[in-house]
Structure formats: structure tokens, C-alpha cells
Amino acid sequence: MSAMKKSSDPFWWTLFGAGGAMTAMLVPMLLFLIGVATPLGWIEGPSYASVSQVMLHPLTKIAAFFLISLSLFHWAHRFRFTLYDGLQLKHLFQLIAVICYGAAVAGSLVAASVIW
Amino acid sequence: MDSSSEYSLHHPKWHRDRTPIFWWVKRWVYICFIGREMTSVAVAYCAVLLTMVYRALQSGPEAYAALMSLMSHPAIIVLHVFALLAVLYHSITWFNLSPKAMVFRFGRWRVPDLMISGGNYAAWLLISGGIAWAYATG
Amino acid sequence: MPTNITLEVLRYMPEDGGAPVFQEYEVPLRADWVVLDALNHVKDHIDGTLSYRWSCRMGVCGSCGMMVNGEPILTCAAFLESFAPGPIRVEPLAHFPVIRDLVVESSDFMTKLKDVKPWVIRKEGEKPLSEGEYRQTPEELADFKQYSMCINCMLCYSACPVYGLEPGFTGPAALALAQRYNLDNRDQGNEERMDLLSNDEGIWSCTMVGECSEVCPKDVDPAGAIQRYKLAGAADWWKSLITRKSK
Numbered sequence: 001m002s003a004m005k006k007s008s009d010p011f012w013w014t015l016f017g018a019g020g021a022m023t024a025m026l027v028p029m030l031l032f033l034i035g036v037a038t039p040l041g042w043i044e045g046p047s048y049a050s051v052s053q054v055m056l057h058p059l060t061k062i063a064a065f066f067l068i069s070l071s072l073f074h075w076a077h078r079f080r081f082t083l084y085d086g087l088q089l090k091h092l093f094q095l096i097a098v099i100c101y102g103a104a105v106a107g108s109l110v111a112a113s114v115i116w
Numbered sequence: 117m118d119s120s121s122e123y124s125l126h127h128p129k130w131h132r133d134r135t136p137i138f139w140w141v142k143r144w145v146y147i148c149f150i151g152r153e154m155t156s157v158a159v160a161y162c163a164v165l166l167t168m169v170y171r172a173l174q175s176g177p178e179a180y181a182a183l184m185s186l187m188s189h190p191a192i193i194v195l196h197v198f199a200l201l202a203v204l205y206h207s208i209t210w211f212n213l214s215p216k217a218m219v220f221r222f223g224r225w226r227v228p229d230l231m232i233s234g235g236n237y238a239a240w241l242l243i244s245g246g247i248a249w250a251y252a253t254g
Numbered sequence: 255m256p257t258n259i260t261l262e263v264l265r266y267m268p269e270d271g272g273a274p275v276f277q278e279y280e281v282p283l284r285a286d287w288v289v290l291d292a293l294n295h296v297k298d299h300i301d302g303t304l305s306y307r308w309s310c311r312m313g314v315c316g317s318c319g320m321m322v323n324g325e326p327i328l329t330c331a332a333f334l335e336s337f338a339p340g341p342i343r344v345e346p347l348a349h350f351p352v353i354r355d356l357v358v359e360s361s362d363f364m365t366k367l368k369d370v371k372p373w374v375i376r377k378e379g380e381k382p383l384s385e386g387e388y389r390q391t392p393e394e395l396a397d398f399k400q401y402s403m404c405i406n407c408m409l410c411y412s413a414c415p416v417y418g419l420e421p422g423f424t425g426p427a428a429l430a431l432a433q434r435y436n437l438d439n440r441d442q443g444n445e446e447r448m449d450l451l452s453n454d455e456g457i458w459s460c461t462m463v464g465e466c467s468e469v470c471p472k473d474v475d476p477a478g479a480i481q482r483y484k485l486a487g488a489a490d491w492w493k494s495l496i497t498r499k500s501k
Binding site: 019020021023024025026027028029030031032033034035036038039040043044045046047048050051052054055056064067068069071072074075078079081082086087088107110111114115 | 135137140150153154156157159160162163164165166167169170171173174177180181184187188192193196197199200203204206207210211239240243244247248250251252254
């Protein structure tokens with residue numbers, strides 16, 4: 001059985017699933033604290049020193065990279081199919097896939113260069 | 117021959133309706149579906165935001181303070197409220213769908229859907245609580 | 255309580271040429287009548303030219319599926335009173351070519367059912383008769399029983415937007431049927447079916463809209479079947495990656 005005929009979708013779907021699960025668990029509270037509660041003054045944001053201590057820790061960096069990268073791949077897979085089904089861009093199927101996953105790869109590389 | 121219908125080569129008299137571009141506005145469940153899929157944009161935005169936080173952290177206290185004050189801008193806060201609603205919708209729909217993928221059976225008894233999604237929600241609460249506690253205690 | 259209710263039925267008569275049009279029929283609003291009863295009343299007393307499929311009138315044959323007020327439903331299970339005061343819009347099942355009136359062409363569906371190899375596949379051949387029957391415990395039956403309840407009514411295909419957009423998509427019922435055999439302990443055809451279905455027109459076209467399971471009159475849950483199939487398909491893909499690398 002030719003392996004070439006097999007879709008590469010299982011790979012992208014795995015990343016989509018992992019990204020979906022990780023973001024579902026972590027993102028709401030993080031966004032609430034950083035993006036809403038602290039700016040509105042509901043909670044005192046930690047100092048630069050404390051944030052650096054936690055966020056720049058090697059383990060946190062790895063976790064954060066995975067969170068960023070998987071979020072982007074989660075978006076790429078979902079958005080690709082939404083464009084394809086929602087706007088019926090059948091003829092652009094390959095192009096859309098390249099743009100979406102390409103953006104996710106690029107974003108992951110940028111994140112890696114920023115974090116380390 | 118009516119030009120609004122499309123006919124097949126071998127059966128010229130069958131009537132086929134082409135799916136319209138806006139098929140998804142015709143039913144509420146489809147609108148919710150597209151909404152659910154579009155939450156991925158908010159998720160991607162959060163990834164970008166986190167990257168920006170890291171860039172500010174690596175640049176120093178001034179850059180970090182600048183980012184924090186940028187995020188206090190009313191328009192940005194409004195943006196983040198909408199983003200928060202979107203990622204919440206993502207989480208809720210994700211956990212509600214978890215029983216479809218996670219099927220566990222012991223003999224003839226299958227773990228009920230509510231226990232699977234309930235377990236996911238419980239984990240979410242624990243993790244969120246942990247994050248909030250870590251954030252509040254600095 | 256009104257005594258009548260109006261049906262707006264989509265008529266399509268190819269011999270007359272022209273496009274489909276809605277025709278109105280007024281039928282008695284009886285408490286125990288379903289939409290199918292109303293259609294039978296129309297055919298018997300009002301307009302004998304109306305064409306539609308039906309058989310058991312009790313939700314087991316899968317023949318009478320139609321779009322009622324935009325939702326795919328078995329017309330033998332849709333009580334007129336739940337649509338009162340009406341009018342009730344009756345159209346042929348969506349996403350299928352229409353042969354005439356409410357009769358759709360279903361050979362694409364039939365082909366796909368066959369394509370998933372819906373039979374017990376034995377890799378090592380059949381057991382000789384002397385070895386006795388293939389044994390299956392109630393627990394093993396419970397693994398796949400839900401997916402065996404499909405009555406082939408095609409409501410899920412009408413509800414699935416992906417099928418409407420990509421006619422090549424294998425579709426919910428066919429994939430649930432594949433799972434019915436994949437999860438059967440007597441079957442050894444997982445690999446064979448995975449090769450067939452782990453592609454862009456098989457399980458990977460599905461975007462988990464979930465409507466197929468919502469409209470299913472038999473609680474088959476094809477969405478769940480496909481989701482589990484994706485997990486298995488993904489695991490299979492990663493495994494083959496590793497085993498290929500180690501060769």
C-alpha cells in the first residue's frame with residue numbers, strides 16, 4: 001500500500017488535538033488574569049521580578065513554547081478547514097493548507113527565537 | 117431547461133441543488149459551529165500575546181511595563197474581553213465533545229458522557245485555580 | 255384547536271420540465287397523525303401524482319426521511335401537532351439528487367456503504383466448521399452494538415454540511431458502519447479499512463459539526479464513531495511512521 005496516497009492529515013490533526021486540549025485547559029484563566037483582571041485593577045499583577053523568575057525558568061520556557069506552538073497549529077488546522085468549507089475555496093485547497101501551516105511554523109520559529 | 121438547476125451527464129432529469137456559499141447562516145447550529153471554529157483565531161491571538169510578553173520580559177523592566185500599560189488601554193481591554201469569551205467557548209465546546217473521543221468501557225458498563233466531560237471540567241477548574249493562585253501570590 | 259393544517263410540499267416533475275415548485279395541500283390536523291399520514295392523505299384524496307417513499311411507518315425501515323421545516327427527519331416520527339399551526343414545509347432529503355417530488359437518488363450512499371467492506375473480514379481465513387462458532391461475550395457485543403443500529407435512513411447525510419460541500423466524503427453512516435465491524439471482536443479487517451478510509455475523503459474530511467448524531471433517529475452517534483476512528487487513525491499513522499523509520 002503506497003504510503004504516499006495516505007493523507008498527512010493525521011499529523012496535523014494530532015497537533016490540532018493537542019493544541020486544543022492544552023489551550024482549553026490553560027488559556028482562559030491566563031487571558032483573564034493578564035488581559036482583563038490586572039488591567040482593570042481587580043487583581044494586583046506580580047512584579048517584573050517575580051514574573052521573570054517564573055516565566056524565564058527553563059521548564060516554564062519549554063511549556064510556554066509548546067503552548068504557543070500548539071495553539072498556532074490548532075488554529076492552522078481548524079482555520080484551514082473553515083476556509084475550505086465555509087467559503088468553498090476548493091480550488092485553493094493546497095494553497096490554504098500551505099499558508100495556514102506555514103504561518104504556524106513561522107510563528108513557532110519566531111516564538112522560539114524570542115523565548116530562547 | 118431551467119438554468120438554476122444542475123443536471124448530471126447521465127441522468128439529465130435529476131435535480132441537484134448546489135450548496136450555497138452561505139449555507140452556514142441557514143441554521144442556528146451551523147452558525148454556532150462556525151463560531152466554534154473561529155474561536156481558533158482567538159487562540160492564535162493568545163499565542164501571539166504570550167510571545168509578546170516573552171519579548172518584553174527578555175527586553176527588560178521598561179519594555180515589560182510598556183506592554184502592561186498598552187494592555188491597560190480601554191480598547192485593548194475590550195478586545196481581550198471578546199477574546200476571553202471566545203476562548204471560553206472553545207474550552208466549553210471542547211470539554212463537551214470530549215466524551216465522543218474518550219470512550220472507556222468496563223465489561224458492559226460504559227463510562228457515562230457526563231463523567232468524562234465532568235472530569236475534564238474538574239481538571240480545568242483545578243488547573244485554572246492553580247494558575248490564579250500562583251499569579252496572586254506573585 | 256384548528257381542524258386543518260397546510261403542507262407546503264416541494265414538487266419536481268421532470269417530465270414537465272422547469273424547476274421545482276412548492277404546492278400547498280390542506281390536510282386534517284389529527285392528534286395521532288404524523289407527516290407521513292398527511293402525505294398519504296394527500297396522495298389518497300387530494301393529489302395522486304405526489305411521489306414519495308415510505309414503508310414500515312414505525313421508524314425501523316429508514317425509507318421516509320425528508321426535510322420538514324428545514325430539518326431532516328423521519329416523516330413517520332414527526333407528529334403534525336408539533337408543527338401546528340403550520341404551514342409545514344416538506345422537501346426531499348438534502349444533498350441528494352432529486353428524481354421526482356420527494357424521492358431522492360441514493361446510489362452514492364449505497365456505494366459508500368459497500369466501499370467500507372461491511373462484513374467480518376478474517377485475515378487468516380475462515381475457521382473450519384469443526385472448530386465451532388466465533389464466540390462473542392455480551393461485553394464484546396456492547397463495544398459495537400450502538401453502531402449496528404443504523405437503519406440507513408440517510409438523515410445524517412442530509413445534516414452533514416461536509417457531505418453537502420464534498421460529495422466524495424464517505425459520510426457518517428458509512429463510517430459508523432466501518433466502526434461497527436472494526437470494533438467487532440470477530441473481525442480482523444481494521445488495517446484493510448484503515449487503508450481505505452484514512453484519507454481526505456474518509457475520516458479526515460469530517461470537521462465534527464456533530465449534526466449527524468443530533469438527527470439520527472437510532473442514537474447511532476456517527477460523530478462519536480468518527481472521532482474514535484480519527485484517534486485510531488492518528489495512532490496508526492504515528493505507529494507506521496516509527497515502524498517505517500526502524501525498517
